[in-house]
Amino acid sequence: MEFSEAKKRIAFLRSELEYNSKLYYELDAPVIEDTEYDAMLKELTALENEFPSLLSEDSPTQHVGGAANSQFKKVTHALKMESLQNAFSKEDISAFTSRVREAVPNAEFVVEQKIDGLSVLLEYKNGRLVRGSTRGDGITGEDITENIMTIKSIPHRIDSGVELLEARGEVFMPKEVFLRIVEEQQANGETPFKNPRNAAAGSLRQKNASVTAERELDIFVFNLERSSNTFSTHSETLDFLKAQGFHVSPMYTVCKTDDEIMAQIELIGESRAGLSHDIDGAVVKLNSLSERRVLGSTNKFPRWAIAFKYPPETKETTLLDIEVGVGRTGVLTPTAVFEPVQLAGTTVSRAVLHNQDFIDEMDIRIGDTVSVRKAGDIIPEIIRAANHKEGSVTFKLPHDCPSCGEPVVRLSDEVALRCVNPECPEQKRRNIIHFASKGAMNIDGLGPATIDQLIDNGFVDGISDLFSLTKEKLLTLDKVK
Ligand SMILES: [Zn+2]
Known part of the structure; x- marks a missing residue:
């Protein structure tokens, strides 16, 4: 379906769904069958997935706050899923550690990465994953079990000796996957995801779990909330979770002094660019679980942990x-x-x-x-x-395609300008590169440089030509051995 057509259809479906939802729930006077309603909701979800830039907060697919058409059930968390107080400087960290040491003189801390994703709770009973839920407001979240089940690194079964286990983790989208999806969205003229966190949240809270599955999400489990096994320290629980097959917080280190803590925070900060996932800080937590209970929580935050936020560069x-x-x-x-x-x-x-x-x-x-x-x-x-230079003007995109010279068009309702010439050489080239890329056919050894040579030698003009390439032709290229 074309973008403009999709936009009209989406507007129609939204108004129909809202009208019928009102009839049903507020006036108790439905005029359509439930199945008809569900079919429209399903169609709308599919269209919004296909054209993410048309998705808006007020869409009936996004009414999860107890609205009648929500497919996510509410979950009341057994333990409040707390958020952390923030620290922005060395002084903030020292203030935190001295407060802790007042209650626990020989406190030992664990410093770990703060993964930038969506916080979830995983519940296991007799070794089986029975529920996954979002944090929500900390007290009530959403049941997203079906979506959670699609994340490959979350074990569905663990050591059956464990009667009860509740672990908290951060679901995230690996940078590599994020970049690939954004590239795809840009190529389609859609508004790309802003950052990996938005991408992870949007992908996890999908009505259709098969969409979640395609997004290749991952998780780092960072806290054991409740368990029928007993542990004395946080680092012990992480080791245990790791042994059960969970991906746990990478790079966790036990520290005693403020200098050790700050050195570890700096080390994590310096490692950011090279990580496969995005982080939005470092967390400093008290290691002893019994000491955590001594400190307890304020009505907002636990007193035994703090999140250090790196300044944006x-x-x-x-x-x-x-x-x-x-x-x-x-x-x-x-x-x-x-x-x-x-x-x-x-x-x-x-x-x-x-x-x-x-x-x-x-x-x-x-x-x-x-x-x-x-x-x-x-x-x-x-x-x-x-600091505009004198005589400079706002940059304007050209009226003609820089590759083929044909006039470009702005399709109604689209922000992008497009070359619509099917013979446009650059479009053809990009198409072949995309076809061979990891996100599509993943053809080994057929990167952009080789493709350029194939095109320059006149061996390839479109995707179909790839199938008729001969060994003789390939051997004439200097990149292929
Ligand atoms: Zn063109």
């Missing part, structure tokens, strides 16, 4: 150029090219500018001083443009 640099590329679906994508800067451990010199609206909103001009940061510590983005 923003750099200023000069915008040198804006390059316009053509994606495999013909979408024109402007990319900012700036003086290289160091950000979150890597050198960055390019950032995607999405579309003309994005450029207009910030009034981006070549020669500007731009502020760059990494969204979710992964994707560089421009957040501000200043």
